[in-house]
Amino acid sequence: MDYATAIEDIKAIIFTADIAEATQRVVDYLYDHVDKYNWVGIYIVEGTNLVLGPWRGKQATEHMKIPMGRGICGSAAQTGKTEIVSDVSNDERYLACFISTRSEIVVPIKKTGQVIGEIDIDSDIPNAFDQNDTDFLETIAELLSSYMS
Ligand code: SME
Numbered sequence: 001m002d003y004a005t006a007i008e009d010i011k012a013i014i015f016t017a018d019i020a021e022a023t024q025r026v027v028d029y030l031y032d033h034v035d036k037y038n039w040v041g042i043y044i045v046e047g048t049n050l051v052l053g054p055w056r057g058k059q060a061t062e063h064m065k066i067p068m069g070r071g072i073c074g075s076a077a078q079t080g081k082t083e084i085v086s087d088v089s090n091d092e093r094y095l096a097c098f099i100s101t102r103s104e105i106v107v108p109i110k111k112t113g114q115v116i117g118e119i120d121i122d123s124d125i126p127n128a129f130d131q132n133d134t135d136f137l138e139t140i141a142e143l144l145s146s147y148m149s
Pocket of ligand 1: 039041061063066070072073074093094095096104120122
């Protein structure tokens, strides 16, 4: 998948849908267009927790609510920095969801410097994520942020 084209498609999705629908459609787009993205979800900050919003994948996760600071998701929310875990079996913060997951990326969605949510993607491929994914997903996080309160 060409990420530059994907950004244009995602802009069109965000600008034509209301935000509840837009977040689900962005999740669907990422899941459907990038083979190595095997589970895609958006968590929303609610108080001191991250609460799962729209998601796509073969299975639901048991981690519907993650306290700030727990797991890869909670770490990224606390620091406000993108986390790439190239081998989830080697990271003691990792909260397991799916037996097939090998690597993970979590990208905070920020508004005026505050983390309001995040994009969480699992891959069944080891070391699936690099700087291209970071740049791509941080751009999407920024686009989503301007439509989220
Ligand atoms: N693995 C995440 C939990 C969420 S699932 O990947 C859907 C973590 O360690 O925070």
